[in-house]
Amino acid sequence: MWRKSLRYVVFLTLCAAFALVLLDRGISWWFADSIYENPQDLPETPIGLVLGTSKYVSTGVLNNFYTHRIEGAAALYHLGKVKRLLVSGDNALISYNEPRNMRRDLIKAGVPPQAIVLDFAGFRTLDSVVRAKKVFDAEKFIIITQRFHCERALLIAHHYDINAVCYAVPMPDDYIKTRVREVFARLAAVSDLYLLRSQPRFLGPKEPIPEGDVVIPPPKETAPATETAPTTETTPPAALLPDNSHNVGNNLDHSADSKPSTEPVPVALPVPAQSQSQAVAPSVSSSVKPVTPTPEQGKEAQTKPEVEAKSETHKDNTTEKEKH
Numbered sequence: 001m002w003r004k005s006l007r008y009v010v011f012l013t014l015c016a017a018f019a020l021v022l023l024d025r026g027i028s029w030w031f032a033d034s035i036y037e038n039p040q041d042l043p044e045t046p047i048g049l050v051l052g053t054s055k056y057v058s059t060g061v062l063n064n065f066y067t068h069r070i071e072g073a074a075a076l077y078h079l080g081k082v083k084r085l086l087v088s089g090d091n092a093l094i095s096y097n098e099p100r101n102m103r104r105d106l107i108k109a110g111v112p113p114q115a116i117v118l119d120f121a122g123f124r125t126l127d128s129v130v131r132a133k134k135v136f137d138a139e140k141f142i143i144i145t146q147r148f149h150c151e152r153a154l155l156i157a158h159h160y161d162i163n164a165v166c167y168a169v170p171m172p173d174d175y176i177k178t179r180v181r182e183v184f185a186r187l188a189a190v191s192d193l194y195l196l197r198s199q200p201r202f203l204g205p206k207e208p209i210p211e212g213d214v215v216i217p218p219p220k221e222t223a224p225a226t227e228t229a230p231t232t233e234t235t236p237p238a239a240l241l242p243d244n245s246h247n248v249g250n251n252l253d254h255s256a257d258s259k260p261s262t263e264p265v266p267v268a269l270p271v272p273a274q275s276q277s278q279a280v281a282p283s284v285s286s287s288v289k290p291v292t293p294t295p296e297q298g299k300e301a302q303t304k305p306e307v308e309a310k311s312e313t314h315k316d317n318t319t320e321k322e323k324h
Contacts, residue, residue: 023190024183031154034165035147039075042167046211047141048073048082049132049164051149052089052098052122055105064172065146070102072169073144074109082142084115084209086132088122098122115214125149126192127200129156129164134200137208139163146171148182152189159193 036042050073055066076082085106089098099118106116117136122128132138143153143166150166157164192198 020183020187024186027151027155027186031151031158031166034154035150035168036165037147037168039072039079039081039167042076042081042142042165044081045140045142045165046083047132047136047138047209048076048085048167049128049138049141049143050085050087050102051125051128051143051145051153052087052102054096054098055101065178068146068169068172069144070105070109072167073102074106074111076142076144076167077111077115083212083214084117085111086117086119086136086138086141086209088119088128088131090123091120092123112214112216114216117209121200121202121204123201125153126156126189126198127202129153129162130160130200131203133160133162134203135205135207137206142167144169146175148175148179152182152186155186155189156193 050069053066053069054063057063073085073087077085087099087102087106089102091097091099097120099120099122103113103116103118107113119128119131119136121131129143132141140163143150143157143164145153145166145168147166147168148171150168154164154166
């Protein structure tokens with residue numbers, strides 16, 4: 001009896017495995033024509049939807065799935081295939097923010113911030129694709145992710161009548177484990193769409209993405225600094241300043257605004273030094289005639305020394321008498 005039960009278990013397991021493989025291969029075949037590996041072949045579309053993933057793996061190494069998506073999104077923008085990039089990812093924890101990481105790395109890749117739109121409620125692929133239409137009002141866009149992820153995202157877009165194609169960025173070398181997990185993720189997607197009819201966790205009001213080219217404001221121009229002519233004046237020491245020395249700084253500050261004087265400034269010329277002999281006043285003999293004394297003046301001149309001599313002799317005699 002137990003052998004018969006074992007046969008049923010094995011048979012059902014094989015049928016389930018076959019159904020999973022058939023579902024997986026069927027989705028890949030169904031959307032093969034909507035996936036592009038060469039970015040040049042993509043049609044020009046207003047919006048590119050970048051599906052988020054963690055930047056680092058559990059060991060702390062950079063996640064190659066993340067790196068290829070950022071590089072592919074930046075390449076589409078620079079080629080002019082998309083005008084704006086909608087980055088959608090998980091933001092459930094304060095320390096884990098996929099959209100902000102993607103925005104930062106896209107800016108480093110040369111995408112202007114004005115061309116990046118953030119969706120912080122892309123917790124699952126279903127949330128990211130459906131919110132792109134119902135919240136951001138995008139009816140047509142390019143999905144940017146790896147090929148296996150493209151197929152599941154296009155399945156969701158087709159169910160919600162979204163006109164979408166996918167750009168398949170390169171796959172990392174170690175993708176086997178991720179590819180096996182994708183088989184069960186597709187089964188969950190079919191269950192959400194056709195059995196459970198699941199909806200995004202958050203929708204909220206519409207935030208339409210503006211159409212047209214991105215307007216990048218020009219950089220702000222700074223006024224060139226005005227150059228002033230160097231001055232040779234020096235400020236006197238504080239001890240030599242007058243009582244209003246506290247105003248000297250204010251006067252110097254406004255000196256640059258005053259207009260230069262056009263009046264000529266007198267310059268003192270050096271005077272050569274004269275010798276002592278040259279500094280003597282000129283003789284008056286050349287301009288004044290000599291005066292010849294009269295006979296009377298001659299007699300007075302002769303008698304004057306005699307009188308002076310007699311007076312001196314008289315003084316000497318009186319002095320001697322006083323001594324005795």
